[in-house]
Amino acid sequence: QSVLTQPPSVSAAPGQKVTISCSGSSSNIGNNYVSWYQHLPGTAPKLLIYDNIKRPSGIPDRFSGSKSGTSAALDITGLQPGDEADYYCATWESNLSAGGVFGGGTKLTVL
């Protein structure tokens, strides 16, 4: 059971937009930066978003991040079949048990 809550699955048709949510608390998302990852089976996860909204070089602007209070979201527009993957949010937990935390992951299905 992760301290960051993500929906287990989302789905949408090619070309459409999907939003993946990540809910936390004041000790994690509320006071720290959020990052997002795409994970395809058999490969290493890929960083999509860091510092809430920034994209690393090479990540298309179809991927965007946002944060409000103790929640964050990843938007993916213009869905492509290749976007079908698991997506994870992550942040720092600032309480006595300080450390990195990942959400439980969301499986994106492109219909």
Add this chain to the structure above:
Amino acid sequence: QLQLQETGPGLVQPSETLSLSCSVSGDSISSNIYYWGWIRQPPGRGLEWIGSMYYTGGTYYKPSLESRVTISVDTSNNQFSLKLKSVTAADTAVYYCARQGARTYFYVDVWGKGTTVTVSS
């Protein structure tokens, strides 16, 4: 280009110590802004942060693993390592070494390819 490569045994006996190393190429492990650490994914489950270390020695560990985990850095060989003692089947996972942003700026921008570790007799 920074690359990380995990090495270590793919099979560990229950109650023994899991030991993995991560070789860093393309940059110095003595970077002044990054932490170096480990993340794992048990079969059928999500990503789990294990811990991270700054090259000067500061460490953070996942609380539920802290009593069993040690992460150390070898700056002379530009590598870092993970030791997890008293392993059980629950420690079976793909283990990734990774470069991580520091604390409130936590993110993982460079990952190793991952190595599968099975705990079984």
